[in-house]
Amino acid sequence: MKYPILYSFKRCPYAMRARMSLMLANIKCELREVRLNNKPNHMLEVSPKGTVPVLILKDQVIDESIEIINWVIDKHKIFEGNLSEDLEEYTENLIDLFDKKFKYHLDRYKYSSRYEGSNESKHRDECAIILSEIENTISDHDWFFGEKINKLDIAILPFIRQFRIANPNWFDQNLESKKVKEYLNRFLESDLLKDVMINYKVWDEDSELIYFP
Numbered sequence: 001m002k003y004p005i006l007y008s009f010k011r012c013p014y015a016m017r018a019r020m021s022l023m024l025a026n027i028k029c030e031l032r033e034v035r036l037n038n039k040p041n042h043m044l045e046v047s048p049k050g051t052v053p054v055l056i057l058k059d060q061v062i063d064e065s066i067e068i069i070n071w072v073i074d075k076h077k078i079f080e081g082n083l084s085e086d087l088e089e090y091t092e093n094l095i096d097l098f099d100k101k102f103k104y105h106l107d108r109y110k111y112s113s114r115y116e117g118s119n120e121s122k123h124r125d126e127c128a129i130i131l132s133e134i135e136n137t138i139s140d141h142d143w144f145f146g147e148k149i150n151k152l153d154i155a156i157l158p159f160i161r162q163f164r165i166a167n168p169n170w171f172d173q174n175l176e177s178k179k180v181k182e183y184l185n186r187f188l189e190s191d192l193l194k195d196v197m198i199n200y201k202v203w204d205e206d207s208e209l210i211y212f213p
């Protein structure tokens with residue numbers, strides 16, 4: 001195979017963060033857009049757990065978004081030298097908090113009807129508390145730590161974006177974390193987001209090849 005294959009789904013926050021890392025490193029892939037209710041057999045053969053993103057390389061399959069990002073960072077050093085060791089550790093802890101606690105409450109807020117007995121506003125408030133905790137660490141520049149984009153940005157921004165999408169009016173009018181809102185707005189207007197949110201036709205065996213970036 002000439003290029004890595006990426007099984008992806010446009011709106012999936014995990015696939016978004018993987019695409020951002022590949023875009024920043026300019027790693028050309030064959031992109032295969034999937035529908036989660038009709039996953040391609042080949043994707044399930046190489047990764048039976050059935051989640052996107054899946055990156056297929058010559059000698060390995062990576063089917064966890066953070067591992068895709070780590071593979072990209074390792075290969076292309078996209079964020080090298082940007083951060084002190086302390087901030088790198090802070091990054092890993094915060095990504096973990098978002099992947100576990102924030103995402104847990106986000107799902108129960110955004111899709112509350114799928115969770116019996118779930119208290120939508122309680123889960124919204126739990127997400128808002130996490131955002132209030134990072135409020136004072138966010139820079140006034142484009143990205144979390146300053147002018148340079150880092151792993152933390154691509155890892156957590158897709159989830160903050162989803163939190164807003166769950167109820168944009170509430171987010172814009174009631175969320176108190178001003179810096180979080182500004183941080184998200186800068187991302188929503190960024191070229192990077194536009195570049196990774198292209199509409200692709202759903203892939204099947206007969207599709208023409210689509211390359212990303």
Ligand SMILES: N[C@@H](CCC(=O)N[C@@H](CS)C(=O)NCC(=O)O)C(=O)O
Binds near residue numbers: 015036051
């Ligand atoms: N831990 C995985 C989570 C990926 C994930 O859950 N992706 C969702 C879409 S956003 C998915 O593929 N879900 C499978 C399904 O809905 O059938 C990662 O980081 O890559």
